[in-house]
Amino acid sequence: MAKAEKKRGSGEILGVLALLFILVGLYVALIQAPPDAYQGEVQRIMYIHIPSIVAAYLCFFIVFLGSCLYLWKRETRDDILAKSAAEVGVLFTALTIIEGSIWGKPTWGVWWTWDARLTLTALLLMIFVGYIMLRSLIEDEERGAVCGAVVGIIGFLDIPLIHMSVYWWRTLHQPPSIFRPDKLPWENIKWPLLWPLIINIVAFVFLSLYLLSLRIRVGETEERIKGEMLGGTA
Amino acid sequence: MRSRRFIIGGVIILAALFYLIYGGMRQAMVYFVTPAELQGQEAKSQGKFLRVGGMVVKGSLQRDPDGLTYRFQLTDGSAVIPVRFHGVPPDLFADGKGAVAEGKIGADGVFVATTIMAKHAEEYSPAEHGKPFSPRSFIPAAEEKRP
Numbered sequence: 001m002a003k004a005e006k007k008r009g010s011g012e013i014l015g016v017l018a019l020l021f022i023l024v025g026l027y028v029a030l031i032q033a034p035p036d037a038y039q040g041e042v043q044r045i046m047y048i049h050i051p052s053i054v055a056a057y058l059c060f061f062i063v064f065l066g067s068c069l070y071l072w073k074r075e076t077r078d079d080i081l082a083k084s085a086a087e088v089g090v091l092f093t094a095l096t097i098i099e100g101s102i103w104g105k106p107t108w109g110v111w112w113t114w115d116a117r118l119t120l121t122a123l124l125l126m127i128f129v130g131y132i133m134l135r136s137l138i139e140d141e142e143r144g145a146v147c148g149a150v151v152g153i154i155g156f157l158d159i160p161l162i163h164m165s166v167y168w169w170r171t172l173h174q175p176p177s178i179f180r181p182d183k184l185p186w187e188n189i190k191w192p193l194l195w196p197l198i199i200n201i202v203a204f205v206f207l208s209l210y211l212l213s214l215r216i217r218v219g220e221t222e223e224r225i226k227g228e229m230l231g232g233t234a
Numbered sequence: 235m236r237s238r239r240f241i242i243g244g245v246i247i248l249a250a251l252f253y254l255i256y257g258g259m260r261q262a263m264v265y266f267v268t269p270a271e272l273q274g275q276e277a278k279s280q281g282k283f284l285r286v287g288g289m290v291v292k293g294s295l296q297r298d299p300d301g302l303t304y305r306f307q308l309t310d311g312s313a314v315i316p317v318r319f320h321g322v323p324p325d326l327f328a329d330g331k332g333a334v335a336e337g338k339i340g341a342d343g344v345f346v347a348t349t350i351m352a353k354h355a356e357e358y359s360p361a362e363h364g365k366p367f368s369p370r371s372f373i374p375a376a377e378e379k380r381p
Contacts, residue, residue: 034360039326043358108351109324115265123255130251170265170287172334174356190359 011213018210021203025051028196036193045103047197050178051204052096053121057159059089059208060128064156067149079145080219082152086131088211092204093125108172116165117173120158127155266334268310280339286315287353292330308335308345319347326352 029047036043066082069075100118101111112118131151138144166175177188178197186194266287272279288308295306304319306329317335327333332353340346 037359037361038354039358040361046358107324107326107354109327110349110351113265113351116263126251169263172265172351172353174354177356177358188357192360193358 007213008217011210011217014206014210014213018203018206021199021206025196025200025203028199033196034192039107042103042106043193045099046193047200048204049096049099049103050197051200052092052099054201055204055208056089056092056096056124058205059085059092059212060124060152060156060159062212063089063128063131063152067152067156070145070149071153074142076145076223079148080216080223083135083145083148084212084215084219086128086135086148086152087215088208090125090128090132091211092208093121093128097121097125113172115171115173116169117162117171120162120165124155124158124162127151127158131155269308269313269315270310272315272339273313276339276343280341283336283338284345285334285336286317286345287332287334288315290327290329290331290333295329304350308333315345316343317345317347319350321348321350323350324352326354328352 025047029044033044033047035041062085063082066078066080066085069078070082100121104113105111131148134151135144135148138147163176163179165171166173178185189197266285269286269288272284272286286308288310291307291309291314295304297304302320302322304323305316306319307314307316309315317337318340319335319337327350334351334353335345335347336349336351337345337347
């Protein structure tokens with residue numbers, strides 16, 4: 001019981017940190033940061049668009065880790081981790097696509113276009129929506145966990161494809177501003193716009209980890225109730 | 235019986251998914267052609283739906299008196315293609331900037347665009363400094379190096 005309390009406490013710290021960073025992040029993104037020289041005010045969507053996809057990538061990386069661990073050691077704990085992270089990841093991927101659409105309409109002129117990066121991101125969302133469906137369809141817990149782990153690992157492999165898509169193929173989407181080997185972040189995004197972005201990335205990372213901790217607690221509670229019910233009928 | 239139905243269903247869904255991905259990616263891989271690739275192919279490509287990407291040739295952008303018809307030239311540095319567009323282009327569409335036009339080549343060799351998309355760089359800076367558009371980000375660097 002003490003362990004559960006401690007766990008809940010660390011989850012709540014994540015929540016408080018997320019709230020703090022989101023409040024500061026909103027202020028610096030909407031008020032403090034200057035508008036972009038080329039795009040003007042609409043460029044501020046960047047302050048949620050990039051953080052959302054960073055949070056989504058982080059979640060799917062956790063799915064990847066949890067899935068690998070589960071296939072190796074077959075511990076329910078790792079499966080709960082993977083399953084929970086997949087759900088939070090879907091949330092942030094959907095947010096990224098919605099924010100990207102709202103940004104795309106005034107700048108590119110279209111809500112959506114089938115270029116490689118957008119197509120592969122839509123595919124990422126479909127894979128993990130499929131993952132969630134698969135998990136609820138397969139009644140056998142262990143089989144569900146194994147199938148889920150395989151889909152989770154394969155699904156994660158889409159992320160390097162998404163990242164490299166703007167280098168490998170011609171796209172409407174511009175190349176990465178931050179995560180690239182050939183240029184430093186502040187060469188692409190000048191400091192007055194970069195540090196508000198960093199604060200928002202940190203905020204979204206905390207937010208996604210907080211949501212993940214809540215979802216894991218639900219998963220653990222489910223598992224405990226199942227255990228008690230089985231114990232009761234035996 | 236139940237598991238067989240499950241497998242058949244799964245295979246159908248997977249096949250549909252792969253078909254969609256294949257169809258989508260085949261289009262997405264060559265998202266746009268360059269004016270140089272179109273050069274000499276105008277007659278062959280006539281009436282086919284195409285995307286052409288390039289920079290709007292500086293000084294070529296003209297607006298007809300109706301306010302809705304735009305005439306300009308797209309270039310990739312080596313070839314030029316004339317484009318006509320009737321509609322409202324995006325805010326970032328301008329002389330000397332990157333653009334992708336969707337449409338068909340007409341009988342007169344002019345590309346008739348139904349959609350204009352503006353392509354922007356991955357660079358952001360405070361408004362007071364002003365900033366030139368970077369054509370570097372327009373075509374993947376790997377491709378630029380090819381002869």
